[in-house]
Amino acid sequence: MIALPKGIDMTLLQIHPRQPDASVDHGIQAIVAGISTTETCNTDLAAGPWDFDARPGYGPGSSMGDVIPTGAPRQGELPAEYREASETELHARITAAKTTLGDRVVVLGHFYQREEVVTHADYVGDSFQLANAALTQPQAEAIVFCGVHFMAETADLLSRPDQAVILPNLAAGCSMAxxxxxxxxxxxxxxxxxxxxxxxxxxxxxxxxxxxxxxxxxxxxxxxxxxxxxxxxxxxxxxxxxxxxxxxxxxxxxxxxxxxxxxxxxxxxxxxxxxxxxxxxxxxxxxxxxxxxxxxxxxxxxxxxxVHRRFTVDQIATARAEHPGVRVIVHPECPMAVVDAADEAGSTDYIRKAIAAATEPTTFAIGTEINLVQRLAAQYPQHEIFCLDPVVCPCSTMYRIHPGYLAWVLEELVAGRVVNRITVPGDVADPARVALDRMLAAKP
Missing domain, CATH: 3.40.50.10800 (NadA-like)
Known part of the structure; x- marks a missing residue:
């Protein structure tokens, strides 16, 4: 059994069913502590991601079985003060660093990020929404992208050359990419x-x-x-x-x-x-x-x-049997049979907007990453919102971004140092921008 990380408040793990907790991490800690009977795909998710930084692989979570390419980026050792800090301390340090930096930094948080990171984001969205959000902050000297490697690259492609794009954990890649x-x-x-x-x-x-x-x-x-x-x-x-x-x-x-x-x-x-x-x-x-x-x-x-390959037709059948009238929405990255069995399929932003637009209390079964699903459940308590997959299994690479890394890169900026900068070379960046410009012109 994995010990709870330092500073975890047991009362945070005991959430009343009518007050859903948006934090997937709290849920996993509760599972490991024996408080919750929910299952997780890997109890190593309760440990700090720095425990896996030196090892090849995507880390525990939905991509743990995927083979990582040789030479994939690795993250250096995170200083002990960040590894050992409590959730409360990290929250305070991130808040203080952001206050000091002011509009010199913009923090972007992907929909699939853990709640403890998203709470500090200036913008939350999908990868392209966030890259565009960075363009609205020309005064920012640094863009801290709490997502995965390809997202930080896209932000670098679209940002000014003098803006530094930072990925808090270099090991946060993407097995699909x-x-x-x-x-x-x-x-x-x-x-x-x-x-x-x-x-x-x-x-x-x-x-x-x-x-x-x-x-x-x-x-x-x-x-x-x-x-x-x-x-x-x-x-x-x-x-x-x-x-x-x-x-x-x-x-x-x-x-x-x-x-x-x-x-x-x-x-x-x-x-x-x-x-x-x-x-x-x-x-x-x-x-x-x-x-x-x-x-x-x-x-x-x-x-x-x-993440999306975990969803099955059987899960949809179970949701319909247990929740008559349930509205099933899945991401189009799901297998064809799952998309065909669902009521609707759409992007993360489509899912978010569909729930926001529901005027009557509705039961939603959602087929996408658990961090977004739990956040939506907490945001819209008038609805019953749950993930199709009953096993808690977040995106293993998104989960590599932890408040400890966010605090570290921000405090390094306060000290005048840029760490974990992502830069796309010019011979790649120029044609990549051409392809992105074509995409911008293709309106749905």
Whole structure:
């Protein structure tokens, strides 16, 4: 049994059922302490993320089984004063540092961040909303992005060169983004050229053989590749508009890294499943027959989100049996069968807005990351809001951002030192911005 971290107040863990606690961490601590009978996917989640910083891997949580690439960023040792500080002390130190820094710093918090971090964020949203939020703060010398690595890269792409973008824990990566490396994508592109011919050559209808489309959840290197090859970035909110943009320019789309968002979006647009072959980068021709690739409309990369892959049709069936009239909303990163079984599918912002717009008390079963679900449950107590997955299993990489790291990077800024700066080199940044600009023009 893991001991509770120093400074955990046991009374915080005993939450009245009519007063839902937005803190996933408090819930996990209660499970480990034996106060709660709820299950968690890994009791190591109760420990500080610094316990795992020196080890290769994504850490405990939903992505713990994914294989991390060799050379993935690691975080250096966090000073003991931050590892040993109580939740109350860290809260006070973060607040004091932000007060001292004033408008010289802006803190961005992703929807999936733990509540103890989000409470200090100046802006809360999805990755692209937050990158845009940073643009509204031209006076900020530093942008502290409480999210994962690709998000900080996107903020660096869109911010001014003199603004420092900081990721509090360098080990906060994204297993989905890592499933499409630049070497694998370039190799795929070369193999497709052997099938289709020159990929920049338009046919009699003015269409090129393939348009590359990358999800926002990808590295800056991948966004740069897309920009160089006439492609575009998409979000979960505008994926359909982006595919329409791509089909107006190409015979087919290479969609990466998330197969499920690509499949669900293309299927809703009427593309038959048999015209959506999978590309597995570890197999010749991605594991597909050349004839299938020739007939393809959307070539799906073999990638996925480990958070959203946890949701199942059986979970939806259980929710409907136990809560007659329940409204089931899932993220489009969920597998197709789950999206088909749900009442609605939409981005994190769609889910948030759907709940906010409900005028009558409603029971919602939500298929997305647990931190957002619990925050919504606490924010809208007139509704019954619960996560489809009964096992508490947060995004393992988002969970690497802890108040201890936030306090550290902010106090370093107070001392005049910039740590954990994320910088995208110019040869990657320029074409990546082209792909992002195309995305901005593709309104949903």
């Amino acid at each position: 890592d499933m499409a490396s630049i070497d694998e994508v370039e190799d795929c592109w070369e193999q497709l050229a052997e099938i289709y011919g020159p990929l920049d050559a338009a046919d009699a209808d003015g269409l090129v053989p393939v348009i590359p489309v990358t999800y926002m959840n990808s590295s800056a290197a991948i966004k740069g590749f897309v920009g160089r090859h006439g492609g575009i970035v998409c979000t979960s909110s505008n994926a359909r508009a982006v595919l329409e943009w791509a089909f107006a320019r190409g015979r087919r789309v290479l969609f990466f890294p998330d197969q499920h968002l690509g499949r669900n979006t293309a299927k809703a647009m009427g593309v038959p499943l048999e015209q959506m072959p999978m590309w597995n980068p570890r197999r010749p021709l991605g594991g597909s027959a050349e004839a299938d690739l020739g007939d393809a409309r959307v070539i799906l990369w073999h990638g996925f989100c480990s």
